Amino acid sequence: MRTPQPLDHPFGVMRAPRELIFGDGHRAVLGEVVAPLGRKALVCTDRRFAASAAMDGMRANLAEKGIEARVFDGTLAELPSDSIHACVEQCRGFAPDMVIGVGGGSCMDMAKLVALLLTHGGPLERYYGEFKVPGPVLPVIALPTTAGTGSEVTPVAVLADSARDLKVGISSPWLIPYAAICDPELTHTCPPALTALSGADALTHAIEAFTAIRHPADPLIAHQRVFVGRNVFSDHHALEAIRAIFGYLERAVAEPGDAQARSQLMYGSVCAGLAFGAAGTAAAHAIQYPVGALTHTPHGLGVAALLPYVMRFNASACEAELARIGATIGVAGSPQARAHAAIERTQALCASIGIPRTLADLGLRRDQLDWVAEQSMLAARLINNNPRPLTLDHVKTLVRDAFEGVATDTRALA
Ligand SMILES: NC(=O)c1ccc[n+]([C@@H]2O[C@H](COP(=O)([O-])OP(=O)(O)OC[C@H]3O[C@@H](n4cnc5c(N)ncnc54)[C@H](O)[C@@H]3O)[C@@H](O)[C@H]2O)c1
Known part of the structure; x- marks a missing residue:
């Protein structure tokens, strides 16, 4: 059966x-x-x-x-x-x-x-x-x-x-x-750098909502939590957002007057809002708050810089969701290959629009890493919404890898 x-x-x-x-x-x-x-x-x-x-x-x-x-x-x-x-x-x-x-x-x-x-x-x-x-x-x-x-x-x-x-x-x-x-x-008046960081913020909302934890169905959940984890409506809007943002973000950055790209990008950001407004976001958002406080860098830059590292860290807990993201952006192959491609393409998209590749590029210092990890853990609503359970040691490793630009070895953390 x-x-x-x-x-x-x-x-x-x-x-x-x-x-x-x-x-x-x-x-x-x-x-x-x-x-x-x-x-x-x-x-x-x-x-x-x-x-x-x-x-x-x-x-x-x-x-x-x-x-x-x-x-x-x-x-x-x-x-x-x-x-x-x-x-x-x-x-x-x-x-x-x-x-x-x-x-x-x-x-x-x-x-x-x-x-x-x-x-x-x-x-x-x-x-x-x-x-x-x-x-x-x-x-x-x-x-x-x-x-x-x-x-x-x-x-x-x-x-x-x-x-x-x-x-x-x-x-x-x-x-x-x-x-x-x-x-x-x-x-239409957004300069390329603002288009890039705000579009990348929307992409992070969509991916974190689509890979958020799925709670057991409970009739009271919507009145116990503002952010209830992924569900059928958030999934629908998250995938719409991912399709639109992958399809048009680079174009809107390169051609600020491209009305079609602007329209699709805004459609994507609204869908991403509808998705995360119920499902919530997770580790990239938890870690960005202290990073932003120390580096005084915009929210969108920070979450997008962290996103590929968080996706890699989470891959073992949400391979099917990452594979679905891969299929949505046109990747074929086995679930594992599509999941891998979803992460690589997210990193490539962020790089192509000028998102900093590491937390060091955002201006964070090595002696601030432990403080960032400890503060991130205080954002319990975001930490608990992550598909893979997060301990302080996990977050320290994630933050260090995102600082150094190293692909987190998920098996070593299991
Ligand atoms: N409430 C939520 O659901 C939610 C979600 C994510 C982020 N946020 C918060 O939103 C804030 C970031 O918002 P943001 O990224 O939209 O940027 P912003 O509102 O902070 O604006 C950044 C700059 O862009 C300029 N700007 C805005 N629109 C422009 C346009 N059309 N043309 C030219 N310049 C323009 C502004 O004047 C400002 O100087 C942060 O405080 C972040 O924490 C809120």
């Missing part, structure tokens, strides 16, 4: 905005989407977008619907917590009915966290971790300008805690935006 397989009885959790609108030029629907929510909109963005023609169009669009917009343009990359408090202080008196986040992940996460603080009050530390947000927050409308973080659809916001000098996450289904409006035209 055939052995029962996990997918004989599918289990699925999808976490997504109430409305997800995608397409070139579709930002023009903003006024229609927000009109039922009230008359006052706080727009969280940064200096670059605030000075753009797209911002003028957005203001006009909101004004047409009789919506008063107050713009906060002080969002900084990687979202230092001081900037979140500055926004809340400046905008509290305005008493907005909704918060619009337009920009990269930093601006969208700013909108989520400002909506949280304006609804439930501070301090922010109260909400670090999972399920700490007590209830609904002001509606957030997210418009990404990078492809990217997927924050427009995810239940998490990431900030840099200015006092602790560490990135921290606040995860709650209440932080999922009310609506996401994904207009690939907004990414």
Whole structure:
């Protein structure tokens, strides 16, 4: 008799905005989407977008619907917590009915966290971790300008805690935006380096979601964990993302004006967000947080630099999934050959778009490796989501190999 397989009885959790609108030029629907929510909109963005023609169009669009917009343009990359408090202080008196986040992940996460603080009050530390947000927050409308973080659809916001000098996450289904409006035209201005690091961030989301741990089906799991591990819906979106990102990332980096590549890449990043927003991410994300804190390098660069090492380390626990990734990107052959090719091609793609090959290339020092491994272990939600169980010794080996550019010998770690 055939052995029962996990997918004989599918289990699925999808976490997504109430409305997800995608397409070139579709930002023009903003006024229609927000009109039922009230008359006052706080727009969280940064200096670059605030000075753009797209911002003028957005203001006009909101004004047409009789919506008063107050713009906060002080969002900084990687979202230092001081900037979140500055926004809340400046905008509290305005008493907005909704918060619009337009920009990269930093601006969208700013909108989520400002909506949280304006609804439930501070301090922010109260909400670090999972399920700490007590209830609904002001509606957030997210418009990404990078492809990217997927924050427009995810239940998490990431900030840099200015006092602790560490990135921290606040995860709650209440932080999922009310609506996401994904207009690939907004990414046409991304320079190649930004396209590369944000696209590689999306690829890491998709691969880590597709290879995440699979938990036994449990009716309470979606209310015990924000990130429930891989499932039928996350698998579907992760593979869509991998197909689109492998197909178009290099093109979008090489040809910033290639509208088809931009559109496919944004489609890939949204799908990756839908995948990891339920399944979660794993070791590459756990290790990037302390690496980013020490090297002050962007999140996307760090996770993508780590990704091939993590895939190699995990290969023995997820060969079938890696083989499926191989097939999705057009590799034929035995499962083992396809799994091997998936790792090699991921490394080659990252190299071709200029992602640093090692943690040393990111600026990490050898004497910082043990601290990085110890801090990574503190991100229990990410460590426990890894397909292969991780001990501190494993993470030390992984970090050392990613520092030296050595392919981790998975058998030696078994
Ligand atoms: N909430 C989530 O689900 C989630 C997931 C992954 C990462 N993140 C977080 O998102 C942040 C990173 O976001 P990001 O990679 O999108 O970058 P970002 O938002 O930090 O922006 C980086 C820079 O790119 C510029 N930029 C953005 N869009 C542009 C455009 N269209 N043209 C030209 N320049 C543009 C910005 O002005 C900024 O200077 C980090 O804080 C990371 O931790 C959040």
